[in-house]
Amino acid sequence: MTAFTPVPPLFSAVPDGLFGPLASPHRARYWQLLCRLFGEFFGPDAPVPPSHGFPRREITAAIERFLLTEDPWEEDGIAPDAPLAVRAAAIHERFRGAGWLRQERVGAREMVSMTPAVAQLLAALMDFAERGPAYIGAKVRSIELQLKQVVDGHAGADTLDEAADQSRQLLSHVSAIGVQVRDLMPELTRAESTAQFARTLFERYVRELFVGDYAELHREDHPLARRTSILSMVREIEHSERRADMVQWYCDRATQGDRERAEQRLQRSLRRLYELDRIDEYLQRLDEDIRQANRRALAYLDYRLRAPDRLDALLERACRGAQAAPEDALRLPVAPGALMDEERLRAPQSRPRPIPRTANSLEAPTPEQLARLNLLRQMKRARLVLPEDLGRYVDRQWKDADTLDSQALEIADIADFRAYQTLLTLALRSRRNGGLRRDDPLNRMLRGFRIETVEGQRTANDYLQAPRFVLRRIRKTA
Numbered sequence: 001m002t003a004f005t006p007v008p009p010l011f012s013a014v015p016d017g018l019f020g021p022l023a024s025p026h027r028a029r030y031w032q033l034l035c036r037l038f039g040e041f042f043g044p045d046a047p048v049p050p051s052h053g054f055p056r057r058e059i060t061a062a063i064e065r066f067l068l069t070e071d072p073w074e075e076d077g078i079a080p081d082a083p084l085a086v087r088a089a090a091i092h093e094r095f096r097g098a099g100w101l102r103q104e105r106v107g108a109r110e111m112v113s114m115t116p117a118v119a120q121l122l123a124a125l126m127d128f129a130e131r132g133p134a135y136i137g138a139k140v141r142s143i144e145l146q147l148k149q150v151v152d153g154h155a156g157a158d159t160l161d162e163a164a165d166q167s168r169q170l171l172s173h174v175s176a177i178g179v180q181v182r183d184l185m186p187e188l189t190r191a192e193s194t195a196q197f198a199r200t201l202f203e204r205y206v207r208e209l210f211v212g213d214y215a216e217l218h219r220e221d222h223p224l225a226r227r228t229s230i231l232s233m234v235r236e237i238e239h240s241e242r243r244a245d246m247v248q249w250y251c252d253r254a255t256q257g258d259r260e261r262a263e264q265r266l267q268r269s270l271r272r273l274y275e276l277d278r279i280d281e282y283l284q285r286l287d288e289d290i291r292q293a294n295r296r297a298l299a300y301l302d303y304r305l306r307a308p309d310r311l312d313a314l315l316e317r318a319c320r321g322a323q324a325a326p327e328d329a330l331r332l333p334v335a336p337g338a339l340m341d342e343e344r345l346r347a348p349q350s351r352p353r354p355i356p357r358t359a360n361s362l363e364a365p366t367p368e369q370l371a372r373l374n375l376l377r378q379m380k381r382a383r384l385v386l387p388e389d390l391g392r393y394v395d396r397q398w399k400d401a402d403t404l405d406s407q408a409l410e411i412a413d414i415a416d417f418r419a420y421q422t423l424l425t426l427a428l429r430s431r432r433n434g435g436l437r438r439d440d441p442l443n444r445m446l447r448g449f450r451i452e453t454v455e456g457q458r459t460a461n462d463y464l465q466a467p468r469f470v471l472r473r474i475r476k477t478a
Contacts (some may be wrong), residue, residue, distance in 0.1 A: 015098065020451050021098050021100070033063065034063070041058075042113075043123070052106050055112070060091060081158055095223060100122075140227065143165060147233040148233065150163075151233050152281055153245075157254075160237070161265075165272070174282040188297065197322050231274065234270060247266055250265045315468070394449060404470070404473050406459045408462075411461060430453065453468070454470060
């Protein structure tokens with residue numbers, strides 16, 4: 001978290017003992033019962049609840065129906081053979097004391113409801129438990145459509161916040177997949193049979209952990225290839241008159257007129273959207289984790305298929321058979337005679353003597369040859385552009401600006417000219433949708449900046465004429 005982002009107060013929004021039932025020995029049964037009550041009474045699929053809640057008897061009756069289908073289990077000292085109504089009342093009191101249910105007296109009746117904060121938390125927990133593979137294309141498409149509405153003036157800062165939250169969730173999900181893949185491999189190796197290993201591999205590793213559209217990420221028509229247009233819209237929001245509209249929206253609806261806090265809220269959303277440019281780093285690490293996991297899984301599967309099944313059991317049975325066999329049955333299957341007689345040994349091989357070698361005569365180079373060799377090395381080095389050479393050239397041209405036009409680039413010597421040519425090559429290769437490919441060798445040249453071409457315009461200097469391009473500095477996020 002940044003210095004100006006406070007820690008969100010969790011226990012001021014939910015009761016302190018809310019997680020007590022979910023931390024008890026019977027937490028699995030409590031979770032099933034909470035999900036059933038939520039779906040039947042308080043969830044979005046249930047009928048619209050009365051404003052004052054449900055009668056207490058309806059809730060306890062639902063708990064009794066749940067207990068009828070479950071194995072007997074003791075609750076708060078109540079024996080499993082206690083009457084069903086007593087056990088249901090004890091579970092209801094446990095939920096009410098923890099804060100999952102709220103009980104109020106309306107006239108002569110006791111009514112039960114669930115607070116909105118607790119219902120929202122339970123819905124989030126159920127969504128987390130039912131999570132499956134993410135579809136990056138759908139999330140990127142949603143972010144792009146929301147930003148387009150903001151740029152066109154059809155939506156406010158609430159839509160911008162939603163797009164920023166989706167961008168942060170997308171990066172967090174992709175980052176966490178690699179950890180899940182690495183944690184899954186030790187569990188797979190504990191499979192008792194090859195069939196169980198293969199079934200677990202394909203059911204959990206491929207179906208549950210992979211990105212749903214992972215095989216389509218590298219296609220040019222994938223929505224992820226349009227992240228350049230998303231970042232362009234973010235820059236437009238930041239540097240156009242829409243920025244003032246966003247700040248005013250925060251002042252009116254989120255910060256009670258505090259303009260400084262409104263600026264901070266806007267910067268936080270923009271910073272989260274700019275982080276979408278780092279998704280290539282997460283995807284490269286995910287590709288490497290998946291390749292390594294595939295190699296380990298294939299090697300382990302190959303070993304399990306080739307190795308005899310239950311090898312330890314076979315060895316143990318052979319040892320028992322050797323101990324119980326008669327003496328004549330343990331005779332070695334070899335021909336009669338001495339086993340280690342020298343006549344049975346193979347004659348040693350006689351290697352031919354090596355040909356005597358004479359050293360080649362060395363002749364020291366002349367000063368002119370050394371001078372020509374050094375000059376050739378300097379010529380090759382001057383024409384070779386490494387990432388650090390390109391970084392020094394660009395850093396010398398920035399002059400405290402965030403953008404740098406190709407018309408302002410200075411060329412003083414051969415090294416500068418070669419650096420300019422490299423930037424031009426990067427600009428031409430970045431014309432494709434989504435910019436440079438992640439496997440492009442020149443992608444490692446882009447350190448701290450992004451390059452874009454200016455359509456329909458050209459740049460002319462003393463050495464060549466080429467399409468015009470612009471360098472944009474990448475801001476480091478907190």
